[in-house]
Amino acid sequence: MKTIATHTLGCKLNFAETSDLVHQFTDAGWKVVDFNDKADLYVINTCTVTAIAEKKCRNAIRQAIAANPKALVAVIGCFAQNATAEIRKIKGVDIVLGNDQKHNLLYYVNRRLSSDSDASQPAIDNNQQPEPKSFHLSFSRTDRTRTFFKVQDGCDYFCTYCAIPFARGRSRSASITETVTMAREIAATGTKEVVLTGVNTGTFGIHHKESFFDLLKALDLVDGIERYRISSIEPNLLTDEIIDFVASSRHFLPHFHIPLQAGSDKVLHLMHRRYDTTFYADLLHKIKKAMPDACIAADIMVGFNGETDEEFAKALAYVDSLPISYLHVFTFSERPNTAVLKMDERIDIHLRRQHSRQMHELSEQKKKNFYRQQTGQVRPVLWESDIKDNMMYGFTDNYIRVRRPYDESLVNTITHHQLKRFFDKEEVFE
Numbered sequence: 508m509k510t511i512a513t514h515t516l517g518c519k520l521n522f523a524e525t526s527d528l529v530h531q532f533t534d535a536g537w538k539v540v541d542f543n544d545k546a547d548l549y550v551i552n553t554c555t556v557t558a559i560a561e562k563k564c565r566n567a568i569r570q571a572i573a574a575n576p577k578a579l580v581a582v583i584g585c586f587a588q589n590a591t592a593e594i595r596k597i598k599g600v601d602i603v604l605g606n607d608q609k610h611n612l613l614y615y616v617n618r619r620l621s622s623d624s625d626a627s628q629p630a631i632d633n634n635q636q637p638e639p640k641s642f643h644l645s646f647s648r649t650d651r652t653r654t655f656f657k658v659q660d661g662c663d664y665f666c667t668y669c670a671i672p673f674a675r676g677r678s679r680s681a682s683i684t685e686t687v688t689m690a691r692e693i694a695a696t697g698t699k700e701v702v703l704t705g706v707n708t709g710t711f712g713i714h715h716k717e718s719f720f721d722l723l724k725a726l727d728l729v730d731g732i733e734r735y736r737i738s739s740i741e742p743n744l745l746t747d748e749i750i751d752f753v754a755s756s757r758h759f760l761p762h763f764h765i766p767l768q769a770g771s772d773k774v775l776h777l778m779h780r781r782y783d784t785t786f787y788a789d790l791l792h793k794i795k796k797a798m799p800d801a802c803i804a805a806d807i808m809v810g811f812n813g814e815t816d817e818e819f820a821k822a823l824a825y826v827d828s829l830p831i832s833y834l835h836v837f838t839f840s841e842r843p844n845t846a847v848l849k850m851d852e853r854i855d856i857h858l859r860r861q862h863s864r865q866m867h868e869l870s871e872q873k874k875k876n877f878y879r880q881q882t883g884q885v886r887p888v889l890w891e892s893d894i895k896d897n898m899m900y901g902f903t904d905n906y907i908r909v910r911r912p913y914d915e916s917l918v919n920t921i922t923h924h925q926l927k928r929f930f931d932k933e934e935v936f937e
């Protein structure tokens with residue numbers, strides 16, 4: 508039996524796609540092994556969002572080649588899309604597939620393994636990596652508790668720092684009918700929680716006259732799925748009707764991930780983001796008014812052009828004033844082909860790092876405040892199957908990690924749990 512090992516970098520979308528590929532290979536008789544073990548095929552699903560992400564991709568490729576020099580090594584996804592020429596030159600890489608073809612990996616592997624294939628030939632790649640246009644609905648299949656469901660791909664926004672539209676192409680999605688059909692398939696697996704993922708999820712359906720809001724209403728009616736989370740949505744697309752719907756829905760949870768990216772209007776403008784600080788603050792207050800215990804996470808980038816000490820101080824005070832539960836902090840790094848490369852006011856790398864530390868500290872404070880406010884509450888928890896030191900873990904509706912003594916009968920069930928005591932170091936309630 509042939510063995511496959513995978514390594515995924517980047518976003519939840521990549522994880523859903525890798526999981527879907529693994530499923531195709533196991534259906535075809537392959538066995539999954541750990542990425543650190545010897546395998547016949549190594550698959551690295553890559554990310555291009557920052558220079559650090561690309562460095563991690565190169566390291567993973569090297570690790571795979573060293574683990575078994577006779578194995579096939581396939582590099583797929585965003586970095587493979589944007590740096591095909593660089594990757595196909597790496598000795599030991601056999602297949603390079605961008606985002607349009609990566610779901611056909613099994614076909615390319617079989618082609619490479621076929622008797623008339625010559626192992627010394629250069630890596631297969633998918634013909635100059637044209638802009639990705641296809642759309643492939645997929646969901647992760649790691650455990651029965653929660654799945655990442657890819658409902659949208661690509662982006663039309665072209666924020667000035669972002670290489671994702673080049674790597675993943677324009678916004679596209681399946682129809683509501685097709686998406687609901689796959690949601691029913693997910694429900695049939697017994698999965699209780701679905702995380703809706705995409706590159707710019709809120710643009711679902713814009714090119715075929717359907718809307719994200721209509722998708723949410725249709726998914727809410729699928730029998731068997733108890734919980735939905737919206738993994739990330741652009742502020743300008745999180746409409747009042749979506750907020751009201753989530754607030755009154757039984758299945759959509761009070762948990763939002765709303766990219767902010769910069770805390771000053773000057774920098775938001777340079778980034779070509781489609782809102783300003785007043786709009787974003789109003790949006791968060793609206794959510795908290797409708798759902799006072801909602802968890803709100805925000806992405807923020809530090810060190811973008813124009814973010815001087817003075818602008819950063821403004822950003823820090825602004826973020827501090829917002830009802831954000833925690834932040835995902837990124838340090839800006841220049842990506843090839845992006846519009847920012849032609850812009851002035853670059854920020855020194857040392858200043859970027861210093862601002863990153865300050866923003867991380869603020870995130871820690873905000874997270875602690877959020878947890879403190881939740882102490883004593885009774886919230887529904889979906890219990891997972893993992894067991895550690897005889898304890899089991901789960902998440903509340905508003906995304907707080909909770910643990911209790913292991914009880915097998917509770918796995919994949921939802922019970923109400925009182926949040927009695929918070930353990931700082933492990934960031935978990937008992």
Ligand code: SF4
Nearest residue numbers: 662664665666669671
């Ligand atoms: S919305 Fe902006 S940051 Fe997000 S993927 Fe699209 S271009 Fe990139």
